[in-house]
Amino acid sequence: MAAAMGFGRFVYTPILPGMIEGASLSAADAGLIAGANFSGYLLGAVLAAFGWAAGRERTVAIGGLLSTVILLAAMAIVDGLAAFTLVRFLAGLASAFAMVFTSSIVLAHSSRSEAVQILHFGGVGFGIALSSALVFVIGLVAGDTGHGWRDEWTGSAIAAAVLVMLALRLLPHPTAGQGAMREPPLAWDRPLVLVTASYGLFGFGYVITSTFLVTMARNASAGTTTEFLAWLVTGMAAAVSLVVWRGFVRRFGLVATYAACVAAEAAGVLGSVLLPPAAGALVGGLFLGLTFMAVTAYGLQIGRRLAPRSPRRALALMTAAFGTGQIIGPLVAGWLAEASGAFTLPTVLAATLLGLSGALVLPLLAGPKESG
Template identity: 35%
Template sequence: MNDPIQRCKVLTAGVLNLILVMGIARFAYTPLLPAMQEQTDLGAAEGGWLAAINYLGYLVGAVVASVISDLELKDRLYRIGLVAAVVTTAGMGLTENLWLWAIFRFFAGLSCAAGMLIGSGLVLNWLMRNNHRGELGIQFSGVGLGMALCAVAVEVMNTVFDWREQWFVLTAIGALILIPAWVWLPRPESIPSGVNRKTMEDSPPGAIFMRLVTAAYFCAGVGYVVSATFIVAIVDELPGLEGKGVWAFLVMGLAAAPSAILWDLVARRFGNMNALIAASLLQAVGILLPVIEPSLMLTMLGAILFGGTFVGIVCLVLTMAGRFYPSRPAKFMGKMTISFGIAQIVAPAFTGILREHNGDYAVGLYTASATMLVGSVLLLMAKSREVGETPTPEAVKR
């Protein structure tokens, strides 16, 4: 089958899925956080805990996704995730109860895992079964596009609607996006067990390499989650940059949209590990720029560096999973996601507490940037073993 229209529909469904589950259900919280803190009793520490609970939901969903192999079950969970993304977005505007917010953020995290891991996998599965190239970069542009959509929507709505009404408007947008994301992704076809698996030989890396990369991915989770959660609130508190936080989030999203494609090109030219190291170092710089000197130029440059790397890092690790475990990439990604997910739970809660104690987010950003540097060193150590590029025969046997 080589229908370009059908291929375009499936890819569009993949992009819209990520716009909904990542851009709206997950990331709308970031630009709306300052308004919620201003118009409700939500404090910085509670805001951090809500973010942590959202990432806990994602972690639970990721672990479940990693052990499911049945395509029909994956398809059902994907579609449940789309509905949950819309329902939990609406729920955020229906209450001011912290416990109910926590429940909605948890299930929003589950929906994100369903869309990000299961939905993207279903799109890739359809593409490969129909002899198309796996367009991972095109799919993952939905993350950045979703962030940009929320930034523009919140910037437009801020002067017209209160925090509650903004959640409802985003719910309506999400409900519209759900329709093509649901309809344009075909139901999976039944495939006899064992098809294509005979030609796929796994080449697992060595144990030390795995530990180093897993620890580095934990560091990447810390670096990612602090800026991704608090960037709008951080920038709005900087001298002379009041109200510019949504702009930074918009720039971050626009930079994230093409980043998976760009880092894939870098990896092909310079190697996957070299690309990961470069992305980690650039992200460390991007995290720190807004607090080094509170200027609009450095803030936007930091947003570009951060947005242009965090999706790329995830995609490079996904590529690594496909190289080591082509027959069962979930084995590798399950371990990586647990490491990344734990960081996403701990870091925002810790950052919110630091903000309450110190009065600003600077310490949290310095910590996140330093953690990314540690992660870069761990990646260099992993690369020095050369196990990541050429697995040893002993590792392959395991």
């Protein structure tokens, strides 16, 4: 998860300000590249919902991880908007396969081990924190050459390769019978529809901050140290977020915790533009880290429990809904920022949709309370 998500998906955020300056990208260009990555993620999630990988989950997951390393390195070599967009599209496809199939294996192995689930999803935060430190150090060494962003992509590929080698040794094989049967089609009852719609709106709401947080800090002249700390805080908070929310889950259940996380993220998103630049970047990063992996973990757990006969299909199609929101989010944000000259308008829109996301799951609170 650290390799595929922390680096493969999210290292774009701290590298983006250098690319905007060194590769002469506009905010709309940056949003298009991010949207392409999320389009690949959506395609991968949709493809994962079918039964073609039954019995081959580990092989597909490893293929996604190895492809992630290659595509990180490719970003340091290619040039031009079209090439960046294509490479990030393929990287999204690779990270989706890694996310869906490693999660299906790990969640099946650890259905009664909260610690393993926390470690698994916490890997994303670890990767984000590590990538933030790596990009900061490379930036200091490279200086203001205009090409330091290429070194940052190369360094990220090397770091991800080390993480993938560890994953190859640690990722278990599917449990006996897991994936041997094709799952039946999903039964789309009202609770599953509400959770899936909420999850998709969260994808839109969180992705604007997760894509442009460091760029917003640079545009506000918050300083390179603040840029580094904002993304570092995001990763560190994400790594421990499931531990932080654990007591809340045990007392109030998965659905209430999910809704609380979405509400907290909405507050953090607003804070990122309403507070002074340095404080806004740090608060936005902190609340983003504390919530987005918790929403991911708890949302997928809720979906699996609402579809006990087709848990892998539920996981994949909820991920597809999330991916749809992620595609639209950076595109809209880039266009609105380009038109308005700032990220305030798209960020307020994101916070509004996060509020709707939380409201959609409130009817589920009337059901039985379940702990994680």
